[in-house]
Amino acid sequence: MVETTRRQAIEDVASDLFRERGYAATSIRDIARALSVQGASLYAHVASKEDVLWGIVDRAATRFEAAADRAEAEAEARVPGDPVEALAAMVRAHVHVLTSDVGGAGVFVHEWRALGPERRSAILARRDVYERRFRAHIEDGIAIGVFAMTDSGLAASALLSALNGTATWYDPKGRLPAPRIADHLVDLSLRMLGAS
Amino acid sequence: MVETTRRQAIEDVASDLFRERGYAATSIRDIARALSVQGASLYAHVASKEDVLWGIVDRAATRFEAAADRAEAEAEARVPGDPVEALAAMVRAHVHVLTSDVGGAGVFVHEWRALGPERRSAILARRDVYERRFRAHIEDGIAIGVFAMTDSGLAASALLSALNGTATWYDPKGRLPAPRIADHLVDLSLRMLGAS
DNA sequence: CCTACCGATCGGTAGG
């Protein structure tokens, strides 16, 4: 468990650095310096630099997926078969993951290109599945007339881009607290889809 | 003029590479290889690698600004003092710049962090001014009741993030032609703001 | 977790 903890500390520090400067512009020695150890010492805990990136990205992806699972289940329990309710819950969950771990989520959003070919396509496939869940609710809503007719694929992309932008500008010590940001983004999202 | 042309060819090739792999992950030799010359030969045309990035980013910023100028002027000429018209024109102009130069615009959107401190803050200041123009139209629209009441700053950020996402997924040979994408994004944007 | 070190690659210069 000591190693798990140490590994987590490495990924936490790396998340912030990768988010600020990007993966390629951050060296193993930068990460080590932030932890007050020598660069080579990190290799007792991680196999490679890309391994650190993968740990961060995989963890963030898992958090987004789990939050969406819970959001869909709770929305379905509260108001069964309502696409508006489901989409609102998914948006709120997505923003919560973003704001509760800006480092990890920001790296997930922007730095997946730095992964090797197989991990990169694995994460793209997961992102695709995730985006389709939003699209499915949009299509359900269009079908029953609670959302305006639109290109559901483009709408889902635009929606997630709007939400993900939060990872770039969100500041925990900023003007708006995270729950207010989530409220606003839920409103903007539903309006964007023409929710009645 | 030969040099201007050559310089432009370097920036064009670099735009695509920076967009795909990121600035830090692209070497001067990568750019040179795409032009079938030796790495050192590029230094007859550019002062430094950051100089290439700056050329791309500055040019893209200028295109966004000029397109917004024209859009505002034309909207004002067509329907004076209408925030909805003005905002729709700005969105359309923004998407046009994005889709007509995915490389340059994509680098502008994502790689400004790689600039040195002074150029980085210069470009952030220009981005801020540009975003404020969107925000001003949003506030005008709220004031006269054609847009729903909302946090104008957050709405402007979310709107531009939604549009900028296009730079990530847009493919000139893709399913939707650029003008259709612009149409959809104008619709989504106006709806998001609650345009009556 | 450290020191010592590796081969490779980087941005960039000199001199033609």
Next chain:
DNA sequence: CCTACCGATCGGTAGG
């Protein structure tokens, strides 16, 4: 635009 080369830094390993 080329060859030849520079000092610095990179990710990573060996051996303790």
